[in-house]
Amino acid sequence: MAIRQIQQILRSHPSSDGDGVKIQRVHGFDNAAFSPFLMVDELKSDQAADYIGGFPPHPHRxxxxxxxxxxxxxxxxxxxxxxxxxxxxxxxxMSAGKGVIHSEMPIMSDGQLHGFQIWINLPASKKMLPAQYHDFQSDVITEKQLSEKNLIRVIAGDLTIDGDTLTGPLQDTGVPTTIADWRAAAGEQLNSCLNPDFQAMLYIYQGAVSIEGRHAKAGELVMLTAGEGLAITATEETGLLLLSGTPIHEPVAHYGPFVMNTMDEIEQAIRDYQTGQLTD
Incomplete structure (x- = not known):
């Protein structure tokens, strides 16, 4: 069984979006190895001024x-x-499909805010379908305590660990994906099997890890080589997101909140939004 290794490390960078919300961002709109994912935003703050304006109503397609x-x-x-x-x-x-207009407002809990928004591309065949939305509170996220200080949470798709397949509550993404959150103390390990047809990457939001002798740390996105096996060791107290999915082998045209296959389609999306037809 081929074991995945570190292929490339991308460092997140400070950015802002919405009404001045401060975020750490890493994106791969022009990177085929990133597919089916497009962008990972990390929101982390103990200062309300960093996000108080939130994300006022805005479109996507x-x-x-x-x-x-x-x-x-x-x-x-x-x-x-x-x-x-x-x-x-x-x-x-949320699947924007043909078009959605929505607003989002982050709010602190006990003086803290820490979360992520991940953009996932849609294949051309699904870009103009009706929009959809589902939410999943914490109690329906699939969890397995691998040891006292080693926890995996599966949000989307399926993840096999030690022969046990964990199924997340989100299954109806545009292309098959697996998205999970791993939290572990220093010295703990995650040994899992991924679909060998999936591309995979890790976003480390706390601590540091070792993968087949190479190291990565918080704020970095690790792009992994092809394979089925994945072995990660936490070298500090660690938290990371595992993102894997079927790559979409199609052109990507991106402008603001719209991601299509051609610039003509982007221009049509802009016209549709300006004329009130984006969500018709």
Missing amino acids: GIETLTYMLRGHFQHQDHMGNKGELKDGGAQW
């Missing part, structure tokens, strides 16, 4: 978003009438 909160709340409203408030440990998934 052609992508899915997965928002996952370690600490804090995240309020969602959209043009379809959906309203949701994530609490600590919860997740929400």
Whole structure:
């Protein structure tokens, strides 16, 4: 069984979005090895001024978003009438499809805010389908305590660990994906099997890890080589997101909140938004 190794490390960088919300961002719109993922934003603050404006109503077309909160709340409203408030440990998934207009408001919990928004591409065949939304509070996220200080949480798809397949509550993504959160003390290990057809990467949000003799640390996104096996050792108290999925072998055209296959489609999305037809 081929064991995945570190292929490339990308460092997240400070950015802002919405009404000045401060984030750490890493993206791969032009990187085929990133597919089916497009971007990972980390929101982490103990200062309300960093996010108080939130993300006022804005459009999307052609992508899915997965928002996952370690600490804090995240309020969602959209043009379809959906309203949701994530609490600590919860997740929400939205497929923009043909078009969605929504707003998002992060809120501290016990003086802390820490969460992520992941953009996932949609294949051309699904970019113009109706929008969808689901949220998943913490109590429905699949968990397994591998040891006293070694916890895996599976949010989307399936993950096999020591012969035991864990199934996350989110299964209807545009392409098959597996998304999980691993938290462990120094010296603990995660040994798992991934679909060999999936591309995979790790976003380390705390601590540091060793993978087949190479090291990575918090704030870095680790792109992994092909293979089925994955062996990670925490060299410090660690938290990371495991992101894997079926790559989409299609052109990517990106402008602001729209991700399509051609610039003509991007221009059409802009016209549709300006004329009120994005969500029709």
